Amino acid sequence: MKIIVTGAAGFIGSHLCEKLLEDEQNIVIGIDGFIGPTPSPLKVLNIGTLLSHPRFTLIAQDLSSINLRELLKDADVVYHLAGMPGVRTSWGSEFESYAVHNISSTQQLLEACKDASIQQFIYASTSSVYGEKDGKLSETMEPAPLSPYGITKLTGEHLCRVYHTTFHIPTVILRYFTVYGPRQRTDMSFHRFIKQLLTKQPITIFGDGTQSRDFTYISDCVKATASVLGNTAVIGKTINIGGKERASVNEVIELLETLTGTKAIRQYTASALGEPKHTWADLSLAEQYLHYHPEVTLQEGLRREIEYIRSAYARDLP
Numbered sequence: 001m002k003i004i005v006t007g008a009a010g011f012i013g014s015h016l017c018e019k020l021l022e023d024e025q026n027i028v029i030g031i032d033g034f035i036g037p038t039p040s041p042l043k044v045l046n047i048g049t050l051l052s053h054p055r056f057t058l059i060a061q062d063l064s065s066i067n068l069r070e071l072l073k074d075a076d077v078v079y080h081l082a083g084m085p086g087v088r089t090s091w092g093s094e095f096e097s098y099a100v101h102n103i104s105s106t107q108q109l110l111e112a113c114k115d116a117s118i119q120q121f122i123y124a125s126t127s128s129v130y131g132e133k134d135g136k137l138s139e140t141m142e143p144a145p146l147s148p149y150g151i152t153k154l155t156g157e158h159l160c161r162v163y164h165t166t167f168h169i170p171t172v173i174l175r176y177f178t179v180y181g182p183r184q185r186t187d188m189s190f191h192r193f194i195k196q197l198l199t200k201q202p203i204t205i206f207g208d209g210t211q212s213r214d215f216t217y218i219s220d221c222v223k224a225t226a227s228v229l230g231n232t233a234v235i236g237k238t239i240n241i242g243g244k245e246r247a248s249v250n251e252v253i254e255l256l257e258t259l260t261g262t263k264a265i266r267q268y269t270a271s272a273l274g275e276p277k278h279t280w281a282d283l284s285l286a287e288q289y290l291h292y293h294p295e296v297t298l299q300e301g302l303r304r305e306i307e308y309i310r311s312a313y314a315r316d317l318p
């Protein structure tokens with residue numbers, strides 16, 4: 001299969017390309033414009049092994065500057081992960097880039113799919129579309145995002161739906177719940193916390209740390225995402241991808257203290273605008289359609305992310 005992965009140098013995209021290439025039948029064309037919160041040198045590190053893979057090609061360009069019709073001409077599947085991530089920075093003047101990368105680029109890609117024979121178009125959405133809700137979040141709940149980021153990602157979902165119903169583009173929407181692990185973006189809390197702990201800096205926590213998340217380890221996320229490939233039963237569906245464990249931010253910091261043997265200096269600041277208090281994924285659909293069962297515990301996942309931070313910043317750490 002010839003598979004296009006947008007956002008291939010990013011956190012989730014780079015892991016997904018590696019996973020897809022485990023199948024010798026797959027050829028992967030990765031696209032990445034090297035934008036967003038993570039600095040380019042870390043993205044180069046993300047795709048280090050991919051670049052020498054014989055069945056991988058990187059197109060290091062923004063989607064808006066690529067001839068998408070030409071690109072999709074003989075492609076079988078599109079995984080659309082490229083986007084401007086992060087809730088906190090989606091307010092104010094940054095919104096424009098969220099609108100461009102999350103809405104316009106998605107529309108352009110879907111438009112180009114009209115003239116191609118794509119078997120699946122898989123869109124990376126987010127739990128941020130739900131907003132503040134009680135209990136488990138199920139895909140049938142009415143979305144009510146709390147942030148401009150969530151609104152742009154929900155708009156991307158709606159675009160998938162109208163291109164599916166109007167032009168029969170075989171779309172699948174996956175809603176990821178806080179993904180973590182090696183290569184996690186630099187703006188995400190675990191990445192910041194671990195780096196701050198290892199460099200003996202104060203840990204900056206938004207709010208009082210009692211907010212909780214359904215944390216998804218990267219290999220679970222990528223396994224679920226790759227399992228969509230060739231599964232015709234999921235076309236037109238929206239499916240939550242959550243993790244094995246939920247925890248509060250304070251509980252995560254306690255775990256990090258144990259794993260690193262370092263006492264954290266905690267600095268609590270104002271709550272971040274646009275973040276729900278809790279997230280909790282209902283995984284019934286993922287279990288039913290993808291036979292998905294997250295496996296990696298928070299303790300093990302954090303241990304692996306600490307290892308990654310130690311190696312990525314080897315030169316800067318004491």
Ligand SMILES: NC(=O)c1ccc[n+]([C@@H]2O[C@H](COP(=O)([O-])OP(=O)(O)OC[C@H]3O[C@@H](n4cnc5c(N)ncnc54)[C@H](O)[C@@H]3O)[C@@H](O)[C@H]2O)c1
Binds near residue numbers: 037105127176
């Ligand atoms: N990481 C999470 O916890 C999480 C949770 C929910 C949803 N998501 C979604 O998953 C996707 C991947 O997230 P991530 O954490 O890996 O982010 P990331 O920033 O690491 O990766 C996204 C990549 O897309 C690229 N990109 C963005 N716009 C582009 C464009 N117009 N053309 C070409 N390349 C472009 C960026 O350069 C970046 O490398 C995003 O769409 C995000 O909204 C992530």
